[in-house]
Amino acid sequence: MKIDYKTAGRSALSATLALALAACGGGGGSSAPIAGPPPGATPAPTPPPTNSACSTANQIDFADDVLNDWYLFPDLLDNTVNAANFDTVQSFLDARVAPARAQSRDVGFTFATSIADENALINSGSSAGFGVRLSFDQDNNRLFILEAFENAPGFQAGIDRGTEILSIGTDASNLQAVSDLLADGGPQAVVNALGPSDAGVTRVLRFVQDDGTVIETSVSKSDFSLDPVSDRYGALIIEDGGRNVGYLNLRTFIVSDAADQLRSAFQLFASNNVDELILDFRYNGGGLVSVAETLGDLMGRDQIGNIFSQTVLREERSDNNTTRLFESEMNALQPEGLVLIGTRSTASASELVTNSMLSYVSPNRIALVGDDTSGKPVGQFAFDLDECDLRVRAVTFQTLNADDEGDYFTGLASVMPNTCRAVDDFTSPLGDPSEASIATALDFLAGRSCTPISGGPGQTAQSLNRRQILTPAQPNAAQYQIPGLF
Template structure:
């Protein structure tokens, strides 16, 4: 299904690679067989749908020889992993190099420095890409690419429904053919304009893209665009909320429209910073597969900010309390405005869901993905496959299977995502908005403008609804690669042991 490697953007891209068959006489065959054994054992142990996949049943093979024969039927560990996934699983993926994947989770990528999305059309195979945002100082920024720039070709190849997931999936330089948009009597038309050649280099992205205060005549409004629930951003998040407190903001707008997920712990933290809810209030409940059901647990909001140690881990004492913490600069709000899109997934949705029973969560934008499941990085290490330090030194393969489902304190899940009310269902993908290219944080942005209008009651912030028939034909392609929502290995080790 999905495979992780160093990518050309901040979001993960699905790539299919066909491996070579095993040679039973070679040392490589023994190594591949070892990887396949790890994949099978780890999936049997952890996979959320283990009971629904016949090949993963504990009584499926009467002896090791039959299991070995089954494993030999797959060319490599990745093909086996894909074959073991449940039909409804959209989000488990194979990891080519777990060290590169760890860098990606920390916002370090070999990248162009542009986060992009795609637009599809009714009754057409054509696809148009667009720049969601540009990372300052990145190759895309140096090349002059702007937010909401459109592109129709990558390295001279037209984008379509068959290739758009692959054309930007490597870590090389690319040339984008930019285009302009206009309305016609038949809908919308795109005209190629210039080309932008963009280099690829290591890009470090701060998930807090923008944090500022908008001071209207009567109201101080905090605005934050947060693009990934990175566990190395806890101190920065807390500092940003300290600034909000120092400026005495009255309302908060949290922009998660491009946030595809991240660590559950960071979602717990940001929910707590917004609401002031602490560890006496339930954030949600985790449920695992039947074999691990004795570890089903309730998780809570936080009363302190957990911080990583020098090795990037969150240490706990014997009572399960975090060792390295700092006081929390929470706002104690009873309402928050959240901006959403088809790129809002997983840990972002968990934040919305966890706060829903306690405070008013006003959604503005378009429908979210609907990923109420969490994953875990599993290594070729002794059971329970969590300790990277004890992983097989001969390779860096790992897997990221779905291992849990999460509901909030009221028992609510979100398999279909969250949809804003009709009056707040607003897309940034309109002809008018793409032509204007409003900056992130500008009141001219239609999602932010709607939030400001609701808060202030001033219609000057409200963008007029587009009457262009062509824009109604455009639809954001489903974000095929949300970052996901995952447990940290040390969280799982605390629950399941080493």
């Protein structure tokens, strides 16, 4: 069987760096390395076979060859697994990497997906749904909106950050209370009630807006483009004590256009003499390594030619190891102060960028604010079986900074010199200086004291927030890369 190793270099999708990560060599963006999403989800199964060559057995054989030849932790593969016992590629992959998962080295990072769906996401940000991110409070059986994409039907129906979804139905006569769904069937019952992520799927939603207004309306899912940097709050100048602080809210690294949107944001920062930055990646699950590298360049004005990151593969694939140096970018800055706003949904590329900047920002001027992050210092290359629309994203590399550091499998709090505890105050708009996490970030940059995230360097931090991102049992390509998307 021929394996299409389109990702043998450093130009593909960055593994799960939470989205950023090394690129795979070969055919352009579709095979780029990615640094991606947080753990906890099982990606949607690959499409059913369309011919005998695409039998489940042949697809599993393909996946097995990928792991045997490229997996970053070959000693942590279960070689006793019998391929004949599995009826999906994903269930086979899960079984094979179970030892790595048990050591928190691959917590849902190796997966099978559709080539066509992932390419559409990368190339145009294409997705279908209501265009909102959802979280649930299991203790109190409530469902809240964390973020709404401006060009999607949810936002246009009046749903935005802070909105609480009260009831869901296929029409007004069969509305089901969210509290009952969560109490009786857990989060998957809510996922089922919302229906498939297909254009044209319609649901009647009863919701209460942040100001207390209750609305009941029919909302149809539609195709929309995921805008990586919001026109409302993606790039802002926050005036704090006479200082101009740059605020960047990057939703995802997975859309290739994010690089140009980042350049526009830094043009704003440069024109306002910004030398302190807040990177709000609280829901950013990662994406393309190439986008992470562009962001690094935009923060490396004085570091051109120095090491931004190192990509390290298993020993027998070490001829594919690469070192990425800072490159020149117009409007680049050299931040004197840098804060990452993170949560447990902050992963991969988001973590990669922050870890790389640890080598270049003074230790007393860089911090993690909010909650600990996912902990994904590894990335994936894409291995394509074109005729079956099968892409296997396998963990194939680890990323290190200029100081050869990159062991934050429990989250960035274990390696950051400073952390500040803060809640994700979803009742306040993103970009609002009074929002709890942003206010705490400003306090740190101004030299004001804060309460450290529990855990601290070398320890595992406990999560601060009881709310959890709503995740389907089998997320599609967009949901895997963009936590909470519906």
